[in-house]
Each structure stands twice: as structure tokens, then as C-alpha cells.
Amino acid sequence: MRVPLRDTVAVAAGVLAPFVAALALLPLRTSVTHTNLALLLVVVVVAVSALGNRLAGALAALSAAAWFDFFATAPYQSFHIQDRADVETAVLLLVVGLIVSQLAAYGRTMKRVAVADATHLERLHGTTRLARAGGSSADVVRRVRQELVEVLELRSCRFEYGTLIGRPPRLDPDGSVQVEGWVWDLERQGWPEGEIELRALVHGRYQGRFLMTPAPGSVPPPLEARLVAADLAAQAAAALDEDAVSAARRS
Template identity: 40%
Template sequence: MVERSGGTPWFVRWRSLVRIGAVLGPLLTCGLLAVFRDTVAAAVVVLVLVLWVVAAAATGDRAAGVLAALSGGAGFDFFLTEPYHRFTISASEDIETTVLLVVIGLAVSEIALWGHRRQADAERRSGYLDGVLGAARAVAEGDLPTAGLTDVVARQIADVLGADECRFVEGAVHDARVALLDQDGVLTRSGRSVDVGRVGLPTDEYVAVPVHRGERVVGHFLLTATTRHRYPTQEQLRVAVLLADQVAAALPAS
């Protein structure tokens, strides 16, 4: 459960603080450097301000990176270009420097965000692999009873797909209203495929992830995602199928 203070989620408060810092940090830095404006080169100022942009963008919040870039440009104009303490620039060189600062800041922000996303993707894939290997290990070692194993895998599937709830049910799916996730990671509902990347998981009905033993369905994981729309990738859907299949070997033969 997300921690709350006064009804505000912690991540909302954190994001607000990051954005406030992204605005104030460059402005205060420019104000401090204004004391040494006669001895500090413009290139040094630009490099210092770009560091603020990198720091803001490294949080993964694009808005914070953009705000830091714009704040740096405004602070440079106000504190470090003539006429001072006015948002007016008289020298063409200062105009070029200010524009370059903003452009570089925005570009660096996008690069930092790209790196942040790639790192997040790598960590997510590592988490998926750990989940599948953990389920396979539990099946091979036989340390968990069947009910315990299905509970563990159900939590992993819910985590991978962002579902609100997931539970194991023995046997095949007999309700035609339930959407089915096939072995290829394709979701079908009433016999028609669903573009999960565009419309998300169904919020008004269950989604079933069948567990196959050969050609026979021996059970299924039933999940719901009703609180908000979830848009799992094809990779996430296939991982959910792979997780479900780990349970087949642990189920009693019938």
C-alpha cells in the first residue's frame, strides 16, 4: 500500500519537491555566481547549470529536466547578462549563450531520461527473469506445497501485469466472458484478439492465464485489473504465461 500523509501519496510529494528544486537550484546558483561575474567565464556557468539539468532529469521526471533548463536560461539572463537584474539581453553573444544553454539543457535532459528508461527496462527484465527462475526452482526442489507455490506465482503474475488481484483456479475456463491469455502472449476476448498496448487489460471482467500440461489445460490464474487501466507490453504478457506454465509440473495428475 502506498504511504500517505494528509491524503497525498509520497511519490506526488517527492515529484513536487524535485520540480521545485529544479526551478530554485539554477536560479540560486546564478545568483551566487553573479557575485563573481567579472571572473567567471560564461562557459563555466553553462557547465554548472547543465549539471542541474542532469540532476533533475536523472530523477526520471521529464518536467523537472525541462524546468531546470528553462530556469537556468532565465537565471543566466537575469543575473549574468547586461543589463543586470532585468530579463533583457543587449549583447548578441549573451543571446547566443542563453539560447545555447536552454537548448543544451533540454537535449541533456532527454539523454538523461533515455538512460534512466534503459536502466529501468534492464532492471525490470532482470526482475522478470528472477521471478521465472524462482518459480522453476521452487517446482524443482518441491519445498513448497502446491497451494503455496500457486500463491507465489499468482503474486508474481500480478506484479508483472500490474493487476490488482490474482489467484489460481483448478481446471479450464468455462466462462466465455473471461478474456484468455494464450501461449503466445495474445489476449483474446469473445474469440477476438485485444490490443492490450492500446486499450489495456479489461477492467470490467476477469483475465485468465491458463496452465498447460501438454495440450491439456489443468488450471488457470484468474486476475483482475479494475482500479485503473494497465497497459502491459508483449514481453510482460509472455512472462506471465511463462510463470503460469511453471506450476503445471507441481499440480497433481488427474
């Protein structure tokens, strides 16, 4: 599975940014206390953690402690520290850097989750409003197709009426993916090849299926997004079922 470019850049920054910062602080090592130099490196760790991820933050903390030792403490250009106070400062830099980096990454994760939850809720409410406003089942299906492309980051999505033909990989209502009767390890293996079906079911009645094509090499969305996709398919199924019932009553 392809690693996102953002994560690759974040990890690289976690290793290199403290090194560059330590080099930039070289002219100050004789005029600024070692404690203040360590605090400036902590700022770099926080910046990497806020813009990257947990791994990048941890690497930044380790890199900051190492280069603080190498450039700011005697003997210079060596990973050996003679002064006990410098040893304590280096250890504190590592510990504080690790703690702060994890807190920053956690805060960023919580913000991303909150934004994603609000977006998912709006997708579901938007589809519900369309159905309640008298939109046809075709309109609801079209809306759900568009939402699935966005929420699952698909290359394309189409809806197929009628009976089930073939056994493509299937996204189930619980967010898992079935391939030939087996649960597919989505996190480790990525999306299976080819189209993936998402059945539109309501009250046990099959109304059709969405056939989804992920973008090549794309990272599968989290479980929350897959559950939203299943709920959207259920809304399309409900609209189709309501139209079928109305047509039966008129005939």
C-alpha cells in the same frame, strides 16, 4: 489511464527547479561569469533527468535556458538578449541540457531494465527450483499466484481448475490482452474492467486458469513483465500436467 505520481512530480520539478535555481543564483550574476552560471543550471537539469524521465529532463532544459536568459543576461527581467556571447551561451545551455537530460534518462532506463530483467529471471528460476525439488503442483500454483501479484502489480489473483466458463478478458502468451476476440489497447486504455484470465496451458492441454484482478487505476506493466507472467503460468501448467500423468500411471 492514471499518470503515476512520480512522473507528475518529475514534470513539475522540470519546470520549477531551474526557476528556483536561477533565483538562488541572482546574487552571483555580477561576480560569476555567465558561462559558469549556465553550467550550474546544467547540473539542475541533470538532477531532474536522473530522478525523473525524458519529458521532465527536456522541460528542465527549456526552463533553464529561459530563466538563464531572464535573470542572468542584460537587460535583466527580460527575455531579450543584447550580447552575442550571451546568446551563444543560452543556446548552448539549451542544447547541452537537452542532450545531457536524454542521456541521463536513458541511463536510468537501462538500469531499471537491467534490475527488472534480473528480478524476472529470479522469479522464473525460483518456480523452476520449487518444481524440481519435488514441490507439489499445488505448491507451484500457489507460488505462481504470488509471483503474478508481484510482477503484474495485481490486487489479487486466484486459480480456477476445471472447464472454461464465461469469456473474461484474457492475457495471451504473447503479452497481448484479448477482450471479446479483439486485441485490447493496453497502453492507451489501461487494464480492462473485472478479472483477467491467464490460461495455464502445456502441450496444448488446458490445466486451469489464473483469474487476476488489477488494482484500481493501476498502470499496466510493460510487455516484458506480461511475458514473464505467461511463462509462470506455463510452469504451473507443466506441474499440473505432470501430476495428472503420474496419477494416470498409478491408476
